Amino acid sequence: MQLGPSELILNEDGSIYHLNLLPEDLADTIILVGDPQRVERVSSHFDSIEVKKTKREFVTHTGIYKEKRISVISTGIGTDNIDIVLNELDALVNIDLKKREIKKGKTTLKLLRIGTSGALQDEIPVDSFLLSELALGFDSVLHYYSSEPVRRREIEQAFLEQTKWSSDFSTPYVVGCNQDLLEHFSEQGIILGFTGSNVGFYGPQGRQLRLRSKDSQLHDKLNSFSFNGRKLTNLEMETSALYGLSALMGHQAISLNAIIANRASLTFSEKPRNTVDRLIKWTLDKLVNY
Numbered sequence: 001m002q003l004g005p006s007e008l009i010l011n012e013d014g015s016i017y018h019l020n021l022l023p024e025d026l027a028d029t030i031i032l033v034g035d036p037q038r039v040e041r042v043s044s045h046f047d048s049i050e051v052k053k054t055k056r057e058f059v060t061h062t063g064i065y066k067e068k069r070i071s072v073i074s075t076g077i078g079t080d081n082i083d084i085v086l087n088e089l090d091a092l093v094n095i096d097l098k099k100r101e102i103k104k105g106k107t108t109l110k111l112l113r114i115g116t117s118g119a120l121q122d123e124i125p126v127d128s129f130l131l132s133e134l135a136l137g138f139d140s141v142l143h144y145y146s147s148e149p150v151r152r153r154e155i156e157q158a159f160l161e162q163t164k165w166s167s168d169f170s171t172p173y174v175v176g177c178n179q180d181l182l183e184h185f186s187e188q189g190i191i192l193g194f195t196g197s198n199v200g201f202y203g204p205q206g207r208q209l210r211l212r213s214k215d216s217q218l219h220d221k222l223n224s225f226s227f228n229g230r231k232l233t234n235l236e237m238e239t240s241a242l243y244g245l246s247a248l249m250g251h252q253a254i255s256l257n258a259i260i261a262n263r264a265s266l267t268f269s270e271k272p273r274n275t276v277d278r279l280i281k282w283t284l285d286k287l288v289n290y
């Protein structure tokens, strides 16, 4: 079946609509970052760069790092952007863009998010690295897909009950990372975490500046939720949709977090840029033999 022009949207040069990429521009190992300026901080380590393309907040560099071809792409902020990025990356490898047909043989992408995040628990220090083993999505992106096969219903149910979650918010969903990537990237010093992905940075993460939270207990609820002794470790804004959509599409994904804030101790990293740069270099070196 052919995908029509309003569904699979291509630019004049045949590139995919938002990412502005052609299939040959993309490596099958992809680092995703939120901040467009972080793309260059990753690709500055490459031995050579063959592609540099930009549209809106989506900046892509593809190049070689120690003989491995890697793309690094910025997603901007939020799970709504992850919906765009994941669907378009998948289209680039799994849809014949000229024939507008889904390919029979599928390509599995390796997707690694390098992001910043705030810890919820006192014992997780700023400037540490955290790998999200599980993600709790407060967004609703996954609810628009048939997500049952990848959902962790038991944990979701426990969260709803313990926090008495308001029906004004969307139903939180729980999804896991890819196990092969988890094994490869787990090592001493890397905290394995349970990451909450929120739909905003302030109210939805329990931050109050001038506006009061509707639920003044929100931060405490997130901090104290526990499933079989496992607590939510940190908050950011993309991992849930990345894990959910990757699993549904058959791609591998992990999310690596540079912890720059600790919400329990009210502290913030003195050198967040250094922490992110250390995480970038560590990730690139681990990727070489994956």
Ligand SMILES: O=P(O)(O)O[C@H]1O[C@H](CO)[C@@H](O)[C@H]1O
Residues within 6 Å of the ligand: 033, 034, 035, 076, 077, 078, 114, 115, 116, 117, 201, 236, 237, 238
């Ligand atoms: O540093 P990045 O990757 O953008 O990630 C985190 O930082 C942004 C908020 O400041 C959100 O995107 C959050 O997920």
Ligand SMILES: O=c1cc[nH]c(=O)[nH]1
Residues within 6 Å of the ligand: 116, 117, 118, 119, 201, 205, 235, 236, 237, 260, 261
């Ligand atoms: O507290 C934080 C820090 C970084 N990114 C977030 O989304 N939250």
